[in-house]
Amino acid sequence: MNxxxxxxxxxxxLDRELSGEEMLDIRAHLSECFxxxxxxxxxxxxxxxxxxxxxxxxxxxxxxxxLAVVGAARTGERKPGRQAPFVLFAGVTACAMAITLAxxxxxxxxxxxxxxxxxxxxxxxQRIHDYTGGGDAYGAPxxxxxxxxxx
Amino acid sequence: xxxxxxxxxxxxxxxSVTTERVPARLNRAxxxxxxVKQTHRQAYSLAFRLTGNxxxxxxxxxxxxxxxxxFFHRYDESLxxxxxLYRIMANAHIDMVRRxxxxxxxxxEGSGADGSSTWDLPDPEASPDRLMLESALDEPVQTALMAxxxxxxxxxxxxxxxxxxxxEVAEIMKTSVGTVRSRIHRGRKQLRSHLxxxxxxxxxxxxxxx
Ligand SMILES: [Zn+2]
Numbered sequence: 001m002n003x004x005x006x007x008x009x010x011x012x013x014l015d016r017e018l019s020g021e022e023m024l025d026i027r028a029h030l031s032e033c034f035x036x037x038x039x040x041x042x043x044x045x046x047x048x049x050x051x052x053x054x055x056x057x058x059x060x061x062x063x064x065x066x067l068a069v070v071g072a073a074r075t076g077e078r079k080p081g082r083q084a085p086f087v088l089f090a091g092v093t094a095c096a097m098a099i100t101l102a103x104x105x106x107x108x109x110x111x112x113x114x115x116x117x118x119x120x121x122x123x124x125x126q127r128i129h130d131y132t133g134g135g136d137a138y139g140a141p142x143x144x145x146x147x148x149x150x151x
Numbered sequence: 152x153x154x155x156x157x158x159x160x161x162x163x164x165x166x167s168v169t170t171e172r173v174p175a176r177l178n179r180a181x182x183x184x185x186x187v188k189q190t191h192r193q194a195y196s197l198a199f200r201l202t203g204n205x206x207x208x209x210x211x212x213x214x215x216x217x218x219x220x221x222f223f224h225r226y227d228e229s230l231x232x233x234x235x236l237y238r239i240m241a242n243a244h245i246d247m248v249r250r251x252x253x254x255x256x257x258x259x260e261g262s263g264a265d266g267s268s269t270w271d272l273p274d275p276e277a278s279p280d281r282l283m284l285e286s287a288l289d290e291p292v293q294t295a296l297m298a299x300x301x302x303x304x305x306x307x308x309x310x311x312x313x314x315x316x317x318x319e320v321a322e323i324m325k326t327s328v329g330t331v332r333s334r335i336h337r338g339r340k341q342l343r344s345h346l347x348x349x350x351x352x353x354x355x356x357x358x359x360x361x
Contacts, residue, residue: 012332042358043343049357050307051312065209067187070184
């Protein structure tokens with residue numbers, strides 16, 4: 001192995017993510033090459049440094065807030081505040097839908113009923129958005145940019 | 152475009168299942184609450200390292216947990232819940248940064264062998280919260296992390312801070328082990344050069360210490 005090849009494998013070497021043969025080849029090279037040995041030492045320090053970064057503690061009430069948000073998602077309620085931009089977007093879409101639908105079906109809905117429908121549609125809109133936002137093998141969707149918009 | 156699609160689908164949904172609402176299953180709810188309690192601290196710490204500040208970190212954890220809950224019925228229990236949550240978080244984070252980057256700049260693509268640019272544009276909002284970071288080295292390291300592309304940052308954090316094997320990282324990031332290997336190696340080298348350039352004394356004293 002030449003220096004270039006060795007240096008490109010150094011991180012994987014430190015992480016023991018190479019085959020036994022490759023590990024031995026690199027170890028042999030390091031024992032006789034000062035330049036690569038220095039490089040290895042530096043990358044090792046950096047890895048240790050990252051491994052020793054302290055965990056960052058959340059604020060004391062985060063657990064309660066998260067449980068509340070999950071609880072709200074459970075009942076289909078939407079919390080105001082952070083998710084407002086998407087709710088607003090969904091709400092506008094939903095209102096337009098509700099009005100259109102009300103018009104098309106010539107149904108007589110009171111404003112309160114229309115609001116209820118809007119909320120239903122807003123909920124469904126969010127749900128559909130989740131499903132269509134790109135799922136992975138586990139079915140976990142990617143968080144939509146919409147909910148980050150305007151931050 | 153998206154709005155139109157959404158409207159069409161909403162229409163279909165409205166006529167088919169608007170009145171259906173899955174009844175809350177108490178066991179599932181309690182189990183999920185327990186998982187939130189068990190994992191949120193570690194998830195928050197990773198989210199902070201990914202985003203560089205507490206408010207985005209909280210948002211990222213919150214959004215990821217809500218999505219995890221919605222898709223909990225598809226969660227494969229052979230996998231640790233934290234890995235599944237990290238998977239949602241990591242991809243949400245990369246997705247978010249990419250979209251934000253696309254709004255800000257026309258072309259940062261192209262220099263990376265794996266399709267990602269080597270350096271991301273620094274985000275003015277991404278300077279780490281000073282109060283949150285305790286040790287002297289923490290802030291320069293966090294700043295250096297924020298200067299990386301989200302793909303490199305995520306790979307390095309999962310491997311070096313979370314202590315995951317390349318295969319686990321690849322699984323979480325939905326990519327190959329070879330790509331993970333390259334991202335970690337290049338990511339570490341980027342971190343080192345950033346630290347050497349911006350905080351040489353702290354970095355040197357720390358390396359001597361280690
Ligand atoms: Zn050499």
